[in-house]
Amino acid sequence: MQSRLIQNQKFPAEYFREENFIKNTTKYEYCQGSALPHLHISFGIDSNFCRQLGVTLVSILENNPDMTFSFHIFMDHIAAEDEEKIALVARKYLANVYVYFMFMEPFENFPTETTEDKSYIYKIICFRLYMNKILRKVAERFLYLDADLFCLGSLRSLLEIDFAGTAIAAVYDDYGMTHDTYAETPKYFNAGVMLINCEEWEKQQVTEKAFSCQDMLSKECIFLDQTILNRIFKGNVKFLDSKFNTYGNTDPAVDCIIYHFNGRAKPWYLPLRPIHEQWRHYLKLSPWEDIVCDKLPPKKVLKANYHYCKDAARYYMNKGEVLNAIYLYLYYKLLKLQSHLNSNNTGE
Numbered sequence: 001m002q003s004r005l006i007q008n009q010k011f012p013a014e015y016f017r018e019e020n021f022i023k024n025t026t027k028y029e030y031c032q033g034s035a036l037p038h039l040h041i042s043f044g045i046d047s048n049f050c051r052q053l054g055v056t057l058v059s060i061l062e063n064n065p066d067m068t069f070s071f072h073i074f075m076d077h078i079a080a081e082d083e084e085k086i087a088l089v090a091r092k093y094l095a096n097v098y099v100y101f102m103f104m105e106p107f108e109n110f111p112t113e114t115t116e117d118k119s120y121i122y123k124i125i126c127f128r129l130y131m132n133k134i135l136r137k138v139a140e141r142f143l144y145l146d147a148d149l150f151c152l153g154s155l156r157s158l159l160e161i162d163f164a165g166t167a168i169a170a171v172y173d174d175y176g177m178t179h180d181t182y183a184e185t186p187k188y189f190n191a192g193v194m195l196i197n198c199e200e201w202e203k204q205q206v207t208e209k210a211f212s213c214q215d216m217l218s219k220e221c222i223f224l225d226q227t228i229l230n231r232i233f234k235g236n237v238k239f240l241d242s243k244f245n246t247y248g249n250t251d252p253a254v255d256c257i258i259y260h261f262n263g264r265a266k267p268w269y270l271p272l273r274p275i276h277e278q279w280r281h282y283l284k285l286s287p288w289e290d291i292v293c294d295k296l297p298p299k300k301v302l303k304a305n306y307h308y309c310k311d312a313a314r315y316y317m318n319k320g321e322v323l324n325a326i327y328l329y330l331y332y333k334l335l336k337l338q339s340h341l342n343s344n345n346t347g348e
């Protein structure tokens with residue numbers, strides 16, 4: 001029986017035709033005719049996130065020499081130099097890369113955060129709701145990944161995961177379970193890493209259902225399309241070991257395969273822990289190595305998170321980099337003072 005959402009027929013099958021969503025595609029095909037196991041991996045990123053994407057790609061390729069990959073990158077535009085660097089990665093590691101340039105109009109009514117500059121980025125996240133319409137033509141399964149994560153081990157076992165009739169496999173999300181009241185699900189998953197079963201996703205009309213939900217969520221719902229997906233699946237997903245999506249402020253277990261920086265502390269701002277240094281190791285191996293990221297991040301990033309400067313000062317102190325430590329400690333004091341002055345002003 002079709003759900004009520006589908007019966008609305010707001011989004012008939014023709015709506016999702018490729019030409020309504022994709023402006024054009026560029027292809028870099030360096031992996032042809034290999035006998036090694038092949039995995040399709042997809043991303044939906046903002047053009048400002050190419051460096052992070054590059055680190056994710058390099059970390060996957062460095063840790064999986066016994067596999068081959070096709071990377072499918074959904075964007076709305078890209079700087080020429082970033083596209084060249086992505087092509088360099090494909091050529092160096094003999095991978096396939098497909099860049100799909102998307103129209104933004106079909107995503108206009110998805111929930112969004114209107115503060116700062118985030119609304120645009122969050123609509124791009126919603127590309128993941130559409131990807132299966134394209135990738136089911138070339139794959140039976142694919143791995144969707146956020147680009148704020150990186151790979152530390154073998155992805156080979158993902159080719160063997162038994163979906164047991166479900167449309168996706170993902171990792172349980174404790175924080176979402178307790179905080180995302182809009183999801184109305186008995187068991188909540190994190191949508192940053194999803195292994196997608198193409199045929200079952202299509203059969204369950206997940207894309208159609210997600211598009212039907214796009215304007216029903218409150219603007220205060222901070223989990224956006226992750227809420228929509230959890231609402232649709234109601235816990236009917238294959239749950240994976242947390243080694244495939246380790247996140248939060250914890251150091252990874254030795255067998256961690258994917259580490260996800262889903263909190264506020266990001267390794268491209270300040271290194272706070274050894275895991276952040278590991279991310280930077282892959283940055284140095286990537287064509288984006290010339291971008292120095294040891295400078296202080298823009299003040300606007302740290303304004304609400306000034307205590308990270310103190311953490312970073314401690315981190316540098318432990319490494320014996322005393323000058324960096326002092327610099328960051330003084331910067332912490334300055335931001336703290338500014339923050340207190342600001343809150344006193346708004347209190348009046």
Ligand SMILES: [Mn+2]
Pocket residue numbers: 146147148192260261262
């Ligand atoms: Mn993420």
